[in-house]
Amino acid sequence: MKAIEIRNKYLKFFERHGHKIIPSSSLIPENDPSVLFTTAGMQPLIPYLLGGKHPEGTRLTDYQKCVRTVDIEDVGDNRHLTFFEMLGNWSLGDYFKEESIQMSYDFLTKELNIPVEKISVTCFAGDEDAPRDEVSAKCWEKAGIPKERIYFFGKENNWWIAGNEGPCGPDTEMFYDTGKPACGPNCDPSCDCGKYVEIWNNVFMEYFKHPDGTYSKLKQRNVDTGLGLERMTMLLQGKETPYEIELFLPVMDRLKELAKVDNINSRRIVAEHLRSSMMIICDGGRPSNIERGYILRRLIRRMTRHLRKLEINLDEIGNLVDIYVETLKEMYPELVTNKNTIKEVLIEEKNKFVKTLENGEREFNKAVEKAKKEGKTKIDGQTVFNLYETYGFPQEITVELAKEQGMEVELEQFDKLFKEHQEKSRLGSEQKFKGGLAEQNEKTIAYHTATHLLHKALKLVLGDHVAQKGSNITTERLRFDFSHPQKVTPEELKKVEDIVNEQIQRDLPVVCEEMSLEEAKKSGAIGLFENKYGEKVKVYTIGDFSKEICGGPHVEHTAQLGKFKIKKEEASSSGVRRIKAVLE
Numbered sequence: 001m002k003a004i005e006i007r008n009k010y011l012k013f014f015e016r017h018g019h020k021i022i023p024s025s026s027l028i029p030e031n032d033p034s035v036l037f038t039t040a041g042m043q044p045l046i047p048y049l050l051g052g053k054h055p056e057g058t059r060l061t062d063y064q065k066c067v068r069t070v071d072i073e074d075v076g077d078n079r080h081l082t083f084f085e086m087l088g089n090w091s092l093g094d095y096f097k098e099e100s101i102q103m104s105y106d107f108l109t110k111e112l113n114i115p116v117e118k119i120s121v122t123c124f125a126g127d128e129d130a131p132r133d134e135v136s137a138k139c140w141e142k143a144g145i146p147k148e149r150i151y152f153f154g155k156e157n158n159w160w161i162a163g164n165e166g167p168c169g170p171d172t173e174m175f176y177d178t179g180k181p182a183c184g185p186n187c188d189p190s191c192d193c194g195k196y197v198e199i200w201n202n203v204f205m206e207y208f209k210h211p212d213g214t215y216s217k218l219k220q221r222n223v224d225t226g227l228g229l230e231r232m233t234m235l236l237q238g239k240e241t242p243y244e245i246e247l248f249l250p251v252m253d254r255l256k257e258l259a260k261v262d263n264i265n266s267r268r269i270v271a272e273h274l275r276s277s278m279m280i281i282c283d284g285g286r287p288s289n290i291e292r293g294y295i296l297r298r299l300i301r302r303m304t305r306h307l308r309k310l311e312i313n314l315d316e317i318g319n320l321v322d323i324y325v326e327t328l329k330e331m332y333p334e335l336v337t338n339k340n341t342i343k344e345v346l347i348e349e350k351n352k353f354v355k356t357l358e359n360g361e362r363e364f365n366k367a368v369e370k371a372k373k374e375g376k377t378k379i380d381g382q383t384v385f386n387l388y389e390t391y392g393f394p395q396e397i398t399v400e401l402a403k404e405q406g407m408e409v410e411l412e413q414f415d416k417l418f419k420e421h422q423e424k425s426r427l428g429s430e431q432k433f434k435g436g437l438a439e440q441n442e443k444t445i446a447y448h449t450a451t452h453l454l455h456k457a458l459k460l461v462l463g464d465h466v467a468q469k470g471s472n473i474t475t476e477r478l479r480f481d482f483s484h485p486q487k488v489t490p491e492e493l494k495k496v497e498d499i500v501n502e503q504i505q506r507d508l509p510v511v512c513e514e515m516s517l518e519e520a521k522k523s524g525a526i527g528l529f530e531n532k533y534g535e536k537v538k539v540y541t542i543g544d545f546s547k548e549i550c551g552g553p554h555v556e557h558t559a560q561l562g563k564f565k566i567k568k569e570e571a572s573s574s575g576v577r578r579i580k581a582v583l584e
């Protein structure tokens with residue numbers, strides 16, 4: 001059975017059971033600032049789970065586009081996907097456990113014709129917050145699942161909540177037995193050896209979890225279910241991975257034809273990230289340095305990197321998009337109307353990344369030179385990590401290039417730094433970025449870098465007495481206060497402007513390094529607000545032009561800034577001048 005047939009069967013089945021079919025919401029949540037993407041079918045329905053009246057009634061069903069990005073680095077194995085479709089049905093204070101379980105049982109065994117012997121289920125074992133879910137277990141038994149295939153587990157397996165607070169409850173999950181041998185005597189559905197694959201999750205949402213960790217009862221008892229379409233399709237087709245189903249096959253086959261290097265993981269990564277990026281762009285997402293834009297950027301970069309690894313010409317991206325649109329248009333007709341935009345965004349971002357990689361290679365060469373001069377045979381992990389973080393320069397490329405130079409790479413230290421970084425971005429994609437970064441966007445980041453250039457240019461033109469006294473950045477302009485005893489003349493301003501623009505045109509790489517405050521000062525970095533910094537500081541170096549202690553973030557290379565223009569010069573306070581400038 002094809003994915004679309006499963007989808008249609010599902011919607012029709014629930015329609016027959018009194019559900020209204022509602023359309024899939026955008027991948028980009030409209031009114032929910034707590035998540036970057038729609039991660040589950042229930043997300044757009046939260047207001048109604050909490051008791052709001054849904055215009056379509058109390059029984060709903062849909063197919064929902066979802067993106068989950070916690071596992072980006074795992075994509076490439078045989079099961080993780082960042083984009084997937086979730087089929088769902090909801091009771092908003094309508095039916096509860098018995099009817100829900102009966103419908104699931106009937107759909108699986110009568111509509112999809114899954115032999116009942118292949119199905120196991122799990123229920124909530126109970127704890128201080130909610131009782132053991134004997135009711136669900138009884139319902140399963142009554143429906144036809146023998147007792148020995150009904151398992152009980154605690155919150156870690158059988159409790160569902162999106163994030164840390166909100167509507168939630170015990171769930172009952174259905175598992176498909178792939179027929180693989182058990183991995184040991186204790187193998188059960190909670191084991192991820194691959195014998196049991198979760199296929200459907202019915203959440204009995206009658207609780208609300210508060211930020212302090214306590215639970216209260218919701219106004220109404222809801223049911224929220226989710227069935228992953230790609231996974232179900234794969235199982236029904238007897239395939240080992242989702243990449244073998246019709247949604248991925250045409251692109252997977254084409255990648256195999258094009259690749260000069262045989263690497264199944266890379267082909268999967270390209271196929272998965274391309275589809276995911278296309279869907280995100282289609283719903284209005286655009287690459288950037290923050291939040292969902294950053295996730296999209298990472299997806300496109302990782303895809304590009306693996307295309308390179310496969311030695312596939314990057315100009316093929318457009319053709320691969322065509323293949324996907326053809327493959328998926330029946331399921332997502334919006335891809336057809338947005339095809340050109342999707343291509344444009346992907347290609348532009350790919351070009352940026354290629355440039356970044358080139359800059360990274362330059363930086364890499366410098367690092368090698370330095371290491372060689374110092375008589376070292378290894379490139380230290382911090383350098384490898386900086387290349388990764390600032391240039392998105394993949395570790396495996398660094399290793400490869402190092403090898404060509406007869407050098408090794410200190411991977412242990414890199415791994416440690418990388419893990420810390422991963423943890424940070426995991427937190428970042430689960431909750432939204434907190435604090436300063438929340439106000440950051442491409443514009444303010446660009447102004448931030450421009451401020452460094454301006455600072456240095458002022459020192460060059462006016463003298464070394466120039467020191468930063470204040471800085472304020474909005475998306476419209478930068479404002480920079482600095483010590484200088486008299487008015488800056490128009491000629492001097494013109495010189496400053498020209499110097500900044502020259503540095504922009506030189507397209508200097510912006511590199512971030514971490515070091516102790518002492519090392520930073522020794523390196524000649526300009527130190528601002530010194531007493532605010534802890535032991536370790538970040539030093540941003542812009543080519544050979546500027547070096548400054550700063551928390552960041554910054555652009556990756558100066559050409560990203562555009563044209564720099566000083567709009568105003570005025571007195572700020574005694575001995576302090578103020579410049580306002582824009583990037584055009």
Ligand code: SER
Nearest residue numbers: 040042201224225226
């Ligand atoms: N919200 C649950 C899930 O995402 C069921 O829809 O699995």
